[in-house]
Amino acid sequence: MxxxxxxxxxxxxxxxxxxxxxxxxxxxxxxxxxxxxxxxxxxxxxxxxxxxxxxxxxxxxxxxxxxxxxxxxxxxxxxxxxAGAASVAQEGFAAETALRDIGTGNPDARRIPDASVALASIARRPVLYGEPVIDPDLDRWARGWMSESLPNGTPMRLTVTSGAADAMERLLTQALTRDDAVALEDPCFLTSIHTVRVAGYRPVPVPVDEEGMTVAGLRSALDQGVRAVICTPRAQNPTGAGLTARRAAELRAVLREHPYVLVIEDDHYSLLSQLPYHSLIDAGHRRWALVRSVSKFLGPDMCLAVTASDPETADRLAMRLTPGTTWVSHLLQRLVHALATDPGVAAGIRAAGEHYAERNAVFAELLTAEGLPTVPCDGLNVWVPLGAPARAVSEQLMRRGWLARPGDEFALGDHGPSQHLRLTVHDLDDADLRKLAADLAASVRTAQANDRVASRAGPEVR
Known part of the structure; x- marks a missing residue:
């Protein structure tokens, strides 16, 4: 029974x-x-x-x-x-560690704009029930920000949510049921993995290379019946890859055969990115959403994201954002608008993006000189190929005072142990970058040597 x-x-x-x-x-x-x-x-x-x-x-x-x-x-x-109630890997600082944490995924706190002046100017009047869910000033600014990345003439509606993760959860919920398949990049952003698995959807991994989501991988996922595709067109987390114009065109061609599959673009890095935006969303695609959070350039505590989507998707999202229950605070909306339209803040955001790119490029050059060829990509992090198991290398780094994040935490497919680390190094000065590069190279050599010894000793020792 x-x-x-x-x-x-x-x-x-x-x-x-x-x-x-x-x-x-x-x-x-x-x-x-x-x-x-x-x-x-x-x-x-x-x-x-x-x-x-x-x-x-x-x-x-x-x-x-x-x-x-x-x-x-x-x-x-x-x-x-x-399975037990194992903790899910999250972005942010590791608690209670004496090690130098280089796996945070955080922006530089010194480069987050000061909101104190703007705060004094936004509390004009209270907002009451029945008023528009989106602040009119934010709506006007965001409409221009989003439309410039979409095909000309694409019908678009805006929704404001409490951050990108909130937008992703709502977008998937309004389109999917439990056990539906979702195409995710592999390796994948931690929050996307968590959102899909907790909701009971079935993640289908799509490999990522230096040009972003692969064409063969997307085609395979669609053949497996995915009902949604989540893609990061630039600053893909963890690899830093960005879609090229050629790759985006190839992916759009594949998606033309599946116009009702929900395509979600997560442009989390947006104003900080050093790359042009190439979209998967074609003019004729029926179900789509472009999500842009402000957390990377205005700070993680600014829990606000703007979503542009087709009208039907927007209507379904609006049903889950009833005024008075789940709307996003108008004070927060006004603050985001005040900061985003301030010329001084905009210049600081551009400078921050340039700083992150410069620091990552310096570190990649140091690693290459140490015998670990690394290509700097877009985003807050550097994706470092090791030629050795990442967990073994991270253990060796801990002995040298560094706390790193192995690529295994971002993996969806069964590829065996990852041989990559995702490192956040933009807040290190030149001396620290040189020390980290040398320590990482030494850790790789030690891990490789240990692996050779274990191989010669036989499986029972390993």
């Missing part, structure tokens, strides 16, 4: 279903009701298929759905087990 989870051998009584979706839903129910607890072992694929009388591939697909949703974890020979 369903709900009876007495275990006999490799069986768990209560698992039901003939299709992958039915089996996954049955196991999800057992977990949600507490009949299966974190750490509990699940039947092997073969045992599950035999227990239910289904094809082995059906059992594999069921476990894959649960793995993508973060409900179970697969540990190779250790089998498949119910």
């Amino acid at each position: 369903a709900g009876d989870t007495k275990k006999g051998g490799d069986d768990i009584i209560g698992i039901e279903g003939r299709s992958a979706a039915e089996i996954a839903d049955s196991l999800r129910t057992l977990v949600e009701r507490g009949a299966l607890r974190p750490g509990d072992a699940l039947p092997s694929v073969r045992a599950l298929a035999e227990q239910l009388g289904v094809n082995r591939n059906t059992a594999v697909a069921a476990y894959r759905q649960l793995t993508n949703a973060g409900i179970v974890v697969t540990r190779g020979r250790g089998g498949t087990r119910v």
Whole structure:
């Protein structure tokens, strides 16, 4: 009977279903009701298929759905087990560490504009129920900011949300149901991974190269039935890649065959970027959204993002932003408008973007001189190829006083251990950059040497 989870051998009584979706839903129910607890072992694929009388591939697909949703974890020979409430990697400073944190992903606090003068000028009158959800001044400014990146004549509506993560969650919720597939860049931004998995959507990885999301990867994801595509056209996090005009045109050509797939562009770096904007959104695409947060150039505490979208998507978003319950504070909207339209602040934002690019380029040059060829890209971070497992290198860096972020945290596909680090180094001076480059090169050499020793010793030592 369903709900009876007495275990006999490799069986768990209560698992039901003939299709992958039915089996996954049955196991999800057992977990949600507490009949299966974190750490509990699940039947092997073969045992599950035999227990239910289904094809082995059906059992594999069921476990894959649960793995993508973060409900179970697969540990190779250790089998498949119910996942625990493991913490999800987040951006920001590591708490309670004496190490120099170079994995924060934060902007430089010294380059975030001072809001004190603008704050004194914005509290003109109270805003009451029934007034427009978007502040009229912000609406006028944002309309020009967004429309310049879209095809001429594209019908556009604006929505304001409490940051980009809020916009992403609302966009996906209004278009998808649980277990729907979403195309994500691989490696992927931590918040996107978290949003998709917590909501129970199925992430489909699309590889990223130096020109951004790959054409073959997008085509494969669409063939797998994704209902939404999330792309970062520039300053892709963690790689820093940006779409070229040629790649964007190729991706648009692929998407023309799927006009109703929701395309979400996350231009998180926007005003700081040193690259031109090349969009996936074609004039004829029916479901789309361009999201721009202000957190990178006005500060993470400015929880506001502007979303331009097709009218139908905008209407659905508006239903979830009822005045008086979930609107974004007009004081915050006015503050963003006051800062964004201030010529002095605008000049400071441009200078900050140039600073981040210069610091990253200097560090990439130092790494290349140390025998770690690195190409500086757009964004707050540097994506460093190592030629050694990232976790082993990060452990060696810790011994030298640095706390780094291994690429494994950003991975979606099963590629084996990552061989990249994502480093945030724009606040280091030249002396610190030289020391970090030397320490990183030494850490790579040590990790490579340790790996060679373990290989010669045999698998039992490793």
